[in-house]
Amino acid sequence: MALNGDFSIEVLSEEAWLLRFGDTIDAAVNARVHAAAGRLQAALPGVECVPAYASVLLRFDPLQWIDIGAAAPSQRLHDAVRASLRDAAVVVEDARVVTIPVLYGGEHGPDLHDVASHAGMTEAEVITRHTAADYRVAMLGFAPGFPYLLGLDPALAMPRRADPRLNVAAGSVAIGGMQTGIYPQTLPGGWQLIGRTPLVLFELASTPPSLLQPGDRVRFRAIDAQEYERLAATGDSGA
Amino acid sequence: MNASVLKPGLLTSLQDGGRQGYAALGVGRAGVMDGPAWRLANALVGNAGDEAVLEFTLTGPTLRFSEPAVIALTGAPVDARVDQHALPGWTRCVLPAGSVLQLGGMRRGCRGYLAVHGGFAASAVLGSRSTDMHACIGPLDGRMLRAGDVLAIGEQKATSSLRTTNTPYVLPWGLDPRPWFDDMARPLALLRGHHYAQLDEASQRALFDASFHVSKDSNRTASRLDGHRLALRQPLELISEATLPGTMQLPPSGQPIVLQAEAPVTGGYPRIGQLAAVDLPRLAQRRPGDAVCFRETTLDESLQRLARRHERLQRLLYRIEERLESA
Numbered sequence: 001m002a003l004n005g006d007f008s009i010e011v012l013s014e015e016a017w018l019l020r021f022g023d024t025i026d027a028a029v030n031a032r033v034h035a036a037a038g039r040l041q042a043a044l045p046g047v048e049c050v051p052a053y054a055s056v057l058l059r060f061d062p063l064q065w066i067d068i069g070a071a072a073p074s075q076r077l078h079d080a081v082r083a084s085l086r087d088a089a090v091v092v093e094d095a096r097v098v099t100i101p102v103l104y105g106g107e108h109g110p111d112l113h114d115v116a117s118h119a120g121m122t123e124a125e126v127i128t129r130h131t132a133a134d135y136r137v138a139m140l141g142f143a144p145g146f147p148y149l150l151g152l153d154p155a156l157a158m159p160r161r162a163d164p165r166l167n168v169a170a171g172s173v174a175i176g177g178m179q180t181g182i183y184p185q186t187l188p189g190g191w192q193l194i195g196r197t198p199l200v201l202f203e204l205a206s207t208p209p210s211l212l213q214p215g216d217r218v219r220f221r222a223i224d225a226q227e228y229e230r231l232a233a234t235g236d237s238g239a
Numbered sequence: 240m241n242a243s244v245l246k247p248g249l250l251t252s253l254q255d256g257g258r259q260g261y262a263a264l265g266v267g268r269a270g271v272m273d274g275p276a277w278r279l280a281n282a283l284v285g286n287a288g289d290e291a292v293l294e295f296t297l298t299g300p301t302l303r304f305s306e307p308a309v310i311a312l313t314g315a316p317v318d319a320r321v322d323q324h325a326l327p328g329w330t331r332c333v334l335p336a337g338s339v340l341q342l343g344g345m346r347r348g349c350r351g352y353l354a355v356h357g358g359f360a361a362s363a364v365l366g367s368r369s370t371d372m373h374a375c376i377g378p379l380d381g382r383m384l385r386a387g388d389v390l391a392i393g394e395q396k397a398t399s400s401l402r403t404t405n406t407p408y409v410l411p412w413g414l415d416p417r418p419w420f421d422d423m424a425r426p427l428a429l430l431r432g433h434h435y436a437q438l439d440e441a442s443q444r445a446l447f448d449a450s451f452h453v454s455k456d457s458n459r460t461a462s463r464l465d466g467h468r469l470a471l472r473q474p475l476e477l478i479s480e481a482t483l484p485g486t487m488q489l490p491p492s493g494q495p496i497v498l499q500a501e502a503p504v505t506g507g508y509p510r511i512g513q514l515a516a517v518d519l520p521r522l523a524q525r526r527p528g529d530a531v532c533f534r535e536t537t538l539d540e541s542l543q544r545l546a547r548r549h550e551r552l553q554r555l556l557y558r559i560e561e562r563l564e565s566a
Contacts, residue, residue: 010433013513014542016483025478037263050262050481052505057481059262068546073539140265141479141505144374148479185375202264204364204376210264 006032009081011074014062019081022054025178027150029054030138034095034215036085043084051214052139053148095136097217100182100197102173103228104130108196111161115175115192118158127222129153130194135180135218145184145202145210149218152180164190171196173220184210198232240306240357240392247384248300248342250458253359253377254500255291258367262481262504269371272350272459272500272523275419275552276314280354282559283311283331283414290358290393291368291378295351297526299342300384308334308392309356315348315420315524321407330413331563335405348420349526357393373460373501412562418551420524427522428515428536428544432487434475435511442469446495446512447535454494455527459501462522464531468493471509479507485519487512497522515541517548 010018019036022029030053037051046064050057058081062068065077104127105112116123135151142148157178165188168174172183174191183189184201201211212218223231254277257270271277271294281290293300299317312319312328319326321338328351334340345351361368361378368378375381379388435443445467454463470493482488486498488508497514498506500523514522515536525531 011538012433012510013430013483013485014516014538014545018480023478048260048262050504052480053478055480057262057483059483062542062545063549066542068542073542139479139505140263141481142265142503144261144265144376146265208264209261209266209365214263 007036007085009078012057014066015060017058017060017077017081019056019058020054021056025053025138025150027136030136030150037214039084040081044080052141095215095217096213097219098212099219099221100173100199101221101223101227101231102131102195102197103223103225104173104195106225108169108228109173109194111174111192112194115156115158115194119155121155126156126194129156130180131220131222133220135220137212137214137216137218138179139214140210140212143183143185143187145212146187147181147201147212147216147218149180149182152178154178156180158192160190161192164188165193168193169196171198171201173197196228198228200235240304240308240395242302242304242308242355242359242390242392244300244384244386244388244390245303245339246301247386247388248295249298250296251293251300251384252370252372252382252459253291253361253368253379253384253390254294254370255368256289257369257500258365258371258376261365265504266365266374266376267371267501267504268367268484269369269373269377269459269501270367271352271369273314273352273520275520275548276350276352277354278552278556279329279414279419279559280311280313280352281358282556283313283329283563284309284354284356285331285560285563286354286356286358288556290354291361292355292359293353293384293390295342295353297349298344299351299353301339301341302390303337303339304334304355304392306336308338309395310334310340311354312342312351313354313414313416313419314351315345316416317345317351318343324407326407327409327413329416331410333404333408335407338407345526347423348524349529350523355392357395360391360393371501373503410566414555414559421521423525423529425521426532426534427518428541429487429533430513430515430536430538430541432510432512434471434489434509437471437473437475437509438489438511439470439472442471445469447533449532451495451531453522453525453527453529453531457527459499461496461498461502462525464495464497469495469511475509477507477509479505482506485514485516486510487514499523515544517541517544 176191257268
């Protein structure tokens with residue numbers, strides 16, 4: 001599917017536009033978002049492109065991109081956006097795959113039992129289904145490096161906790177509604193915690209600082225306590 | 240050279256123009272809340288322009304400078320003294336080695352800026368010296384100042400211009416703060432947001448007619464507005480989108496909030512307005528309890544105001560540089 005003509009432009013402010021490709025959380029819409037964001041980031045120097053579920057924010061310097069006072073002040077940016085998305089097909093197969101090792105249940109996944117009860121299955125079946133799916137990083141937000149992952153098995157969906165925790169440990173793998181995510185730092189949070197990864201998701205000294213990038217594909221791999229300790233000690237991904 | 244923090248003030252942090260280019264990874268910009276005040280403070284001390292400054296809130300810090308220091312204070316007018324000498328704002332002051340600069344309270348406004356010649360020289364994190372206290376990123380591991388901190392100051396270009404007196408020396412001229420820190424009662428210009436039409440009729444009118452005031456829960460993340468609750472015709476289920484400073488959101492409480500420099504990079508509340516860029520520092524300068532009202536603006540008008548402010552600021556920066564060089 002071509003990207004051009006398939007989105008609306010909402011002018012948010014003097015220095016920001018929102019390109020909207022849909023209004024639902026949907027893997028096909030999100031794939032178009034990432035294809036468009038990649039194109040736009042490459043074609044528009046100095047413009048910051050921020051992908052979300054169904055939209056891309058463009059943040060630019062209006063003194064550079066907008067002809068203030070002209071009859072059609074935003075024509076230049078408009079043309080540049082349209083041109084960069086013209087004939088751009090959605091390419092998803094070249095997305096990177098990142099495998100995340102997870103120690104499920106026990107003290108590292110205190111809500112695994114509740115998720116299993118809610119889904120009417122055993123804890124082992126939850127783990128099997130959670131590791132069987134192919135996920136995609138729809139967007140990063142909430143905190144630096146926090147990935148919102150699409151692709152959760154619908155049978156595992158579960159509402160957030162009524163009483164959010166004040167401290168969710170870094171590396172916690174969690175389910176919130178139809179999504180799954182990973183807490184990059186110790187943070188307050190209301191998602192259901194099913195396991196923990198020894199990987200560090202956000203490190204300022206790394207380039208880029210976030211292990212996961214928007215649009216990445218993600219798989220989870222179940223590990224035991226021994227492997228968790230070994231990976232935590234070495235910082236190796238074990239993939 | 241350095242400055243030791245004897246008292247941190249209420250909420251003081253190192254800030255520069257902000258951290259750009261990492262929003263897609265969940266890292267916001269942070270940075271100064273009053274951009275023109277930051278640029279002018281740096282210009283007055285002879286900095287290149289984008290050096291880090293201290294942003295302080297309602298009550299300023301007390302600092303001891305290890306060596307002679309050239310400083311400038313802009314933003315909200317703050318009580319400033321070294322020993323028994325009161326120091327004016329919006330000009331350049333040269334302080335002798337060992338000076339203890341005491342910044343007190345503000346009679347008006349909310350945020351003040353302290354620039355020092357050479358700039359505060361904390362290591363840049365992801366390309367910026369701004370402190371993001373929400374995400375804990377930036378100088379001092381992303382936290383506000385504490386007593387006992389020692390802040391490094393960058394190399395000074397020309398120390399010969401420093402007078403080696405025992406008392407502070409204040410430049411015989413200064414800037415008129417009024418164009419930059421002005422009539423606090425003036426309405427702030429607001430663009431209609433995407434979900435403005437989803438407000439009920441009374442709330443649509445109230446947004447531009449009613450008077451709000453800044454809640455004490457306001458911070459560098461958002462200005463919360465009390466005084467009038469707004470309501471949607473019916474609840475909206477929205478998916479998260481990227482957000483930006485100046486966006487007025489309506490959470491379920493009905494209390495509108497305007498996102499500020501440290502806002503998270505994504506959000507899912509209805510967006511009922513967008514503050515004109517030139518009025519964002521004005522809102523940042525309103526203190527808890529101050530009245531706020533809004534007038535409707537257009538994109539054209541706010542773009543013109545932005546261009547005019549840019550020209551005026553560039554002209555002034557140029558003239559400051561010229562005048563400091565001829566001195």
